[in-house]
Amino acid sequence: MAIQFTLNGEPRSVEADPEKPLLWVLREDLAMPGTKFGCGAGLCGACTVHLDGSAIRSCLTPVSAAEGMAVTTIEGVAKGAVGRAVAQAWTELDVPQCGYCQAGQIMSAVALLAQTPRPSDADIDAAMAGNLCRCSTYVRIRAAIRKAAGRKAADAGGKAGGEARS
Amino acid sequence: MSAETLTRRGFIGVSLLAGGGLLFDLSVPMAARAADGQPIVVTAFIRILPDNRVVIGGKNAEIGQGVKTSLPMLIAEELDVDWAQVTVEQTHADQAIFGGQSAGGSRTTPREWLPMRQAGAAARAMLVTAAATRWNVPAEGLTTASGKVIDRRSGRAIAYAELAAAAATVAPPDPAKLKLKDPADFRIIGKPIGGVDTPAIVAGKPLFGIDVALPGMLHAVLETCPAFGGKLKSANLDEVRAVPGVRHVLTIKGDGQAESLFDGVAILAESWWTANRAREALKIEWDDAGKTGFSTASYERQAEERLAGAAESEVVRSGDVAAAFAGAAKVVKARYSYPFLAHGTLEPQNTTALFKDGAIEIWATTQNPENGRALVANALGLPPAKIRINLTRIGGGFGRRLMNDYMVQAAAIAMQVPGTPVKLLYNRKDDFRRDFYRAGGWHGFAAALDGKGRLIGFRDHFVTFGTDGKAGRGAELSATTLPAGLVEHVLFEQSVLATNLPMGWLRAPGSNALGFVFQSFLDEVAEAAGKDLPALMLELLDEPREVTSGGRGPAFLTGRARIVIDKVLAMSGWADRKALPAGHGKGFAFYFSHAGYFAEVVEVSVVEGQPRVLAVWVAGDVGSQIINPLNALHQVQGSVIEGLGQALAGQRITQVAGAVEQENFDSHPFQRIDATPRIEVAFVTTDYPPTGLGEPALPPVIPALVNAIRAATGKRIRGLPVDLASQPA
Numbered sequence: 001m002a003i004q005f006t007l008n009g010e011p012r013s014v015e016a017d018p019e020k021p022l023l024w025v026l027r028e029d030l031a032m033p034g035t036k037f038g039c040g041a042g043l044c045g046a047c048t049v050h051l052d053g054s055a056i057r058s059c060l061t062p063v064s065a066a067e068g069m070a071v072t073t074i075e076g077v078a079k080g081a082v083g084r085a086v087a088q089a090w091t092e093l094d095v096p097q098c099g100y101c102q103a104g105q106i107m108s109a110v111a112l113l114a115q116t117p118r119p120s121d122a123d124i125d126a127a128m129a130g131n132l133c134r135c136s137t138y139v140r141i142r143a144a145i146r147k148a149a150g151r152k153a154a155d156a157g158g159k160a161g162g163e164a165r166s
Numbered sequence: 167m168s169a170e171t172l173t174r175r176g177f178i179g180v181s182l183l184a185g186g187g188l189l190f191d192l193s194v195p196m197a198a199r200a201a202d203g204q205p206i207v208v209t210a211f212i213r214i215l216p217d218n219r220v221v222i223g224g225k226n227a228e229i230g231q232g233v234k235t236s237l238p239m240l241i242a243e244e245l246d247v248d249w250a251q252v253t254v255e256q257t258h259a260d261q262a263i264f265g266g267q268s269a270g271g272s273r274t275t276p277r278e279w280l281p282m283r284q285a286g287a288a289a290r291a292m293l294v295t296a297a298a299t300r301w302n303v304p305a306e307g308l309t310t311a312s313g314k315v316i317d318r319r320s321g322r323a324i325a326y327a328e329l330a331a332a333a334a335t336v337a338p339p340d341p342a343k344l345k346l347k348d349p350a351d352f353r354i355i356g357k358p359i360g361g362v363d364t365p366a367i368v369a370g371k372p373l374f375g376i377d378v379a380l381p382g383m384l385h386a387v388l389e390t391c392p393a394f395g396g397k398l399k400s401a402n403l404d405e406v407r408a409v410p411g412v413r414h415v416l417t418i419k420g421d422g423q424a425e426s427l428f429d430g431v432a433i434l435a436e437s438w439w440t441a442n443r444a445r446e447a448l449k450i451e452w453d454d455a456g457k458t459g460f461s462t463a464s465y466e467r468q469a470e471e472r473l474a475g476a477a478e479s480e481v482v483r484s485g486d487v488a489a490a491f492a493g494a495a496k497v498v499k500a501r502y503s504y505p506f507l508a509h510g511t512l513e514p515q516n517t518t519a520l521f522k523d524g525a526i527e528i529w530a531t532t533q534n535p536e537n538g539r540a541l542v543a544n545a546l547g548l549p550p551a552k553i554r555i556n557l558t559r560i561g562g563g564f565g566r567r568l569m570n571d572y573m574v575q576a577a578a579i580a581m582q583v584p585g586t587p588v589k590l591l592y593n594r595k596d597d598f599r600r601d602f603y604r605a606g607g608w609h610g611f612a613a614a615l616d617g618k619g620r621l622i623g624f625r626d627h628f629v630t631f632g633t634d635g636k637a638g639r640g641a642e643l644s645a646t647t648l649p650a651g652l653v654e655h656v657l658f659e660q661s662v663l664a665t666n667l668p669m670g671w672l673r674a675p676g677s678n679a680l681g682f683v684f685q686s687f688l689d690e691v692a693e694a695a696g697k698d699l700p701a702l703m704l705e706l707l708d709e710p711r712e713v714t715s716g717g718r719g720p721a722f723l724t725g726r727a728r729i730v731i732d733k734v735l736a737m738s739g740w741a742d743r744k745a746l747p748a749g750h751g752k753g754f755a756f757y758f759s760h761a762g763y764f765a766e767v768v769e770v771s772v773v774e775g776q777p778r779v780l781a782v783w784v785a786g787d788v789g790s791q792i793i794n795p796l797n798a799l800h801q802v803q804g805s806v807i808e809g810l811g812q813a814l815a816g817q818r819i820t821q822v823a824g825a826v827e828q829e830n831f832d833s834h835p836f837q838r839i840d841a842t843p844r845i846e847v848a849f850v851t852t853d854y855p856p857t858g859l860g861e862p863a864l865p866p867v868i869p870a871l872v873n874a875i876r877a878a879t880g881k882r883i884r885g886l887p888v889d890l891a892s893q894p895a
């Protein structure tokens with residue numbers, strides 16, 4: 001059946017099994033592979049997208065649930081002011097390592113900042129705890145969210161020094 | 167240690183590109199090193215485009231360790247271009263063209279440090295020669311900067327791109343005679359440079375193996391026997407073929423090797439979701455005779471029996487161990503253990519393959535492409551030259567993708583549907599249950615102290631897993647594991663249990679477990695001797711000297727260890743740790759692995775039986791130069807958090823009736839953001855060639871943590887994962 005929703009601001013109609021998860025409709029039917037498959041069980045957050053602005057796990061969300069709603073993915077999130085600030089902070093702080101989880105991390109971070117523009121450290125940890133980063137880029141995820149929120153990124157919880165031995 | 171270098175004159179191809187650019191094809195045979203005597207060849211594709219931009223081939227698999235950025239940095243530095251001019255393109259896999267392309271053992275940096283710089287320097291030298299000819303001046307009066315050759319006397323300058331035609335005719339220089347830059351003149355090496363793919367990752371661009379999309383591609387899932395190694399007896403193939411959307415249901419005949427191909431049933435559909443869901447209709451009868459007797463409970467029973475009896479074989483013996491223990495003033499004994507672990511790369515294993523006209527093209531998430539090529543050739547009877555392997559960015563490796571089983575599986579499926587590209591993708595349960603696991607193990611330790619509290623004798627009976635008395639992949643105990651080489655009387659013995667679980671390399675293989683048991687037990691020994699672990703280690707390390715490695719791996723230099731230990735003690739305020747509040751503690755550990763020296767201190771607080779890591783201090787020595795300080799910090803932070811996760815997150819692979827029980831991130835958890843401590847990192851630079859950073863910071867963090875828990879609570883953790891509730895008070 002045809003399911004209609006807006007995707008990153010554009011109206012889309014897709015013929016799909018209504019039970020098919022939004023994740024796979026995005027990746028397979030709409031050629032939007034930025035949203036990633038990680039666990040298929042809502043445990044890792046790699047598939048996080050926004051449905052009417054709220055972060056959801058697209059691997060568990062049937063596409064029929066998106067009918068008439070606004071879907072935002074990593075490919076479109078930087079069109080908004082919050083998304084742009086987050087993407088910029090992510091790039092400046094070079095957050096990714098392997099990079100696979102980062103679409104989901106960014107989507108969760110944008111949802112947090114849209115709701116809570118000045119999050120505390122506890123807010124950040126609570127909002128981001130559903131997103132697994134197997135490379136453990138967590139120090140920089142925290143710093144990038146602080147930076148996007150206009151807080152000092154310097155209190156990033158980690159620093160490197162070096163010293164030469166003659 | 168000896169560094170790799172381009173010591174022999176080889177082929178340096180240089181040619182004009184259509185449109186006036188220049189292509190350097192540097193195929194330089196290096197000193198013969200491979201076992202078969204074939205020269206190792208390194209090629210760095212360097213393309214100088216007509217607008218003077220430079221395209222450098224990233225030749226190694228990128229798993230998040232940063233080589234797609236750091237190796238081109240080495241070339242760009244010596245080519246003397248600005249980093250802003252550089253674009254990096256991933257190459258395909260072909261060791262005849264590119265040399266070694268594996269990503270493992272933290273070996274890329276030491277292997278490539280000189281050859282990559284020599285490649286850039288060779289191209290630069292040819293451009294300088296071309297400019298000298300054009301201007302009719304001696305090359306000695308010319309210099310370079312920002313992709314231009316500059317005449318020092320007249321001040322005139324010419325862009326590299328404008329020299330393309332002339333440079334294409336210059337005779338290539340002898341790489342061994344090239345003068346490399348003085349490190350004081352580095353403008354790219356040693357600077358914090360972001361990952362070359364970071365902007366594309368942040369924009370959600372397709373980069374990974376899972377993102378490969380080809381016209382007409384089908385999606386595949388593969389079912390194999392839950393008990394590793396079981397053979398396919400029968401399956402209801404026709405019923406599954408009737409599931410709407412399913413295009414093919416195929417049986418896969420394996421060769422019984424986990425590394426290559428087990429029997430299985432593949433379901434192909436136009437949608438992966440359809441193929442995966444069709445598994446619910448699949449009914450398979452397996453012949454798993456002889457495979458279902460393996461279980462965690464039985465391993466634990468067997469280990470108990472082995473530890474109570476004599477060991478099967480000796481790993482190393484030095485001095486007179488019996489006499490040392492007989493004459494000891496004090497003997498300390500303890501047993502340690504750790505479980506099997508899975509890798510859990512966030513991108514599940516996948517490969518896309520297209521078989522056509524007797525040749526196969528593969529898009530693979532592999533850390534070890536040439537191994538994959540050999541396995542595919544062997545298992546499927548294809549000539550290696552008929553196998554093309556394209557490399558994608560990889561969503562995490564951690565050693566899982568040193569194995570290429572999923573590549574062979576995808577190729578085996580693709581060969582049954584010639585002309586149709588097929589992407590095999592594991593679901594998360596497949597990924598957890600079809601891994602090459604970090605082996606579990608048990609250690610029965612004993613240490614002998616003399617009347618002055620000095621460690622004079624050390625014994626370990628290691629119970630590990632393997633076949634025919636030989637420990638499996640990553641399950642070995644090296645004869646050089648410290649304190650061997652530092653203590654006079656040493657005996658390492660082992661007993662080997664059988665398992666059907668495939669074993670493999672997990673980040674810092676061997677060391678990730680041995681670091682925990684040895685440095686935790688030595689903390690007990692230090693306590694028994696009335697000192698702390700840093701004091702015991704410094705006493706054992708003694709005067710700076712070389713402890714030979716017996717030909718396996720790099721020699722251990724005690725002086726380098728002392729420096730990082732002193733450094734971390736100062737950074738962490740170790741001397742003031744008695745002033746910590748109740749329920750807090752600091753622990754220390756040192757470990758040497760992958761040629762890197764790392765000393766770490768962990769501060770923990772334990773509230774209502776829950777340990778929380780507050781801070782980690784890391785001092786490391788990986789040689790004379792940190793190539794990319796930004797990525798170096800990332801690697802250390804990631805190693806520290808991953809190690810803490812192995813101890814605290816609850817990771818443990820268990821087995822019942824030959825099959826693994828865990829199937830997702832809830833039953834085999836990894837560390838989350840809310841458990842991330844403050845991490846302070848210092849690199850001590852020493853006058854040795856640079857070595858890798860993907861692994862050596864991981865092993866010491868686990869013993870530093872459990873030693874901190876001891877300091878905070880008085881409880882000694884001797885098994886992982888940490889479970890304080892099960893510890894006696």
